[in-house]
Amino acid sequence: MSDVSFDVSEGEIVGLIGPNGAGKSTMFNLISGFFPVNSGKITYAGKEITGLKAHAVARLGIGRAFQAPTLFMNLSVFENVFNGFHLRYQKSFWKSFFHTKGALEEEKRARSSVMEILEFMGLAQLKSVQARNLPHGHQKVLGVCAAMAIKPSLLLLDEPLSGMHPEEAATMGEIINNIRASGVTIILVEHNVGAVMRLCNRIVVLTQGRKIAEGMPREIAENEEVIEAYLGADDEEEFD
Numbered sequence: 001m002s003d004v005s006f007d008v009s010e011g012e013i014v015g016l017i018g019p020n021g022a023g024k025s026t027m028f029n030l031i032s033g034f035f036p037v038n039s040g041k042i043t044y045a046g047k048e049i050t051g052l053k054a055h056a057v058a059r060l061g062i063g064r065a066f067q068a069p070t071l072f073m074n075l076s077v078f079e080n081v082f083n084g085f086h087l088r089y090q091k092s093f094w095k096s097f098f099h100t101k102g103a104l105e106e107e108k109r110a111r112s113s114v115m116e117i118l119e120f121m122g123l124a125q126l127k128s129v130q131a132r133n134l135p136h137g138h139q140k141v142l143g144v145c146a147a148m149a150i151k152p153s154l155l156l157l158d159e160p161l162s163g164m165h166p167e168e169a170a171t172m173g174e175i176i177n178n179i180r181a182s183g184v185t186i187i188l189v190e191h192n193v194g195a196v197m198r199l200c201n202r203i204v205v206l207t208q209g210r211k212i213a214e215g216m217p218r219e220i221a222e223n224e225e226v227i228e229a230y231l232g233a234d235d236e237e238e239f240d
Contacts, residue, residue, distance in 0.1 A: 001026060002210045005040075008154070013176065013186045015200035015217075017193060019229055022206040024189045025067070028156050031187075032064045033057040044154065063152030065144045067159040067189075073132035077123055077142055078114055080131055084149025085110045114149070120182075121145050121175060137168030141175065154185045161192050173199055193230075197221060205229065 001023050008014045016024050029035040031042055033054040041050040049057060058064075071080050118124040121141055126134065131142060140160055147155060160176065161169045169192065176199055180186055190196050196203060197217040205213040205220060207229045213220055220226055 001030070003040075004206065004209070004211045006204045006211065006214055008185060008187060010153075010185055011180070011183070012201045013180050013188055013199055015196040015203040016187055016189045016206065017191075017196055017203060017220075018206035021208070023209040024206055025158060026209070027206070028064065028158055028187075028189060031057075032062060032156060058150055061150065061153040062156065063147035063150050063154070064156040065140075065147040065158060065160060067162060071131040071139060071142060071146070074130060076128050076130055077118065077134070077145075078127040080142055081114045081117055081145045081149055082110060084146040085113070117145050117148050120178070121148070122171075135168075137164050137171065140164065140168075140172065144175065144179075148179070148184075152184060154187070155179065157186060157188045157190075159190055160188070161190055161195055169195060 004023070004027065006014075016027060018024055026035065030037055033049075033052050033056065037050050041048050043049065044057075044060060044062065047060075049060065052060075072083065075083070115124060115127070118127055121144065123138065123141060123145060126138065131139060134142065140163075144155075144157065144160065157176065160172055164172060173195060176186065176188070188196065188200060197220075200217060202215065203213075203217055203220045204211060205223075205226050212229060213223045213226050215223070
């Protein structure tokens with residue numbers, strides 16, 4: 001990355017786009033603490049988070065859904081989301097191990113929250129199904145559910161529409177809008193530029209590790225440098 005800088009306002013959906021190798025996933029890895037930051041700084045909610053490890057970043061309220069669903073394929077839908085609650089547990093391991101009253105109450109609250117998430121995301125009826133038996137679109141939604149378990153105020157979505165047929169992509173688009181409407185700010189990396197244009201308030205364009213444009217969707221669609229960067233891209237990356 002080279003001198004890339006952009007802001008995200010509360011309540012926005014900001015798209016992060018660019019050809020393959022532009023640095024989009026690298027940016028997500030830097031924000032979420034998976035990669036170290038060699039220069040510059042990252043701030044969140046007015047506080048610098050540069051150098052924090054991934055678990056510490058998540059505890060601050062930054063959730064991430066990965067490009068490839070990071071699911072426990074042999075566990076149920078419910079169990080996959082429940083596992084995401086470990087970052088929010090307040091009781092120590094030993095208190096949970098000995099089933100203290102506080103730990104049992106906390107587990108009850110967590111299970112209730114899991115069902116709220118599954119209801120919100122449309123997977124409640126599939127709660128007992130093993131993740132490996134879900135169709136691809138539902139697996140992608142489940143990955144987002146797991147990211148929602150920490151109750152994020154900022155959600156990083158890495159190619160949530162990849163591999164989906166149009167009906168699945170439309171459903172995921174509705175889910176993303178519903179998440180934003182619930183009060184969660186979103187940064188979206190997605191190769192389906194048409195979907196980005198429809199979903200996002202603003203768009204940041206990267207190529208070869210540098211920012212070449214930032215603006216409203218229509219401004220980006222008419223930007224000659226952006227159009228040039230996408231020449232020769234796959235069909236799903238073209239503006240529509």
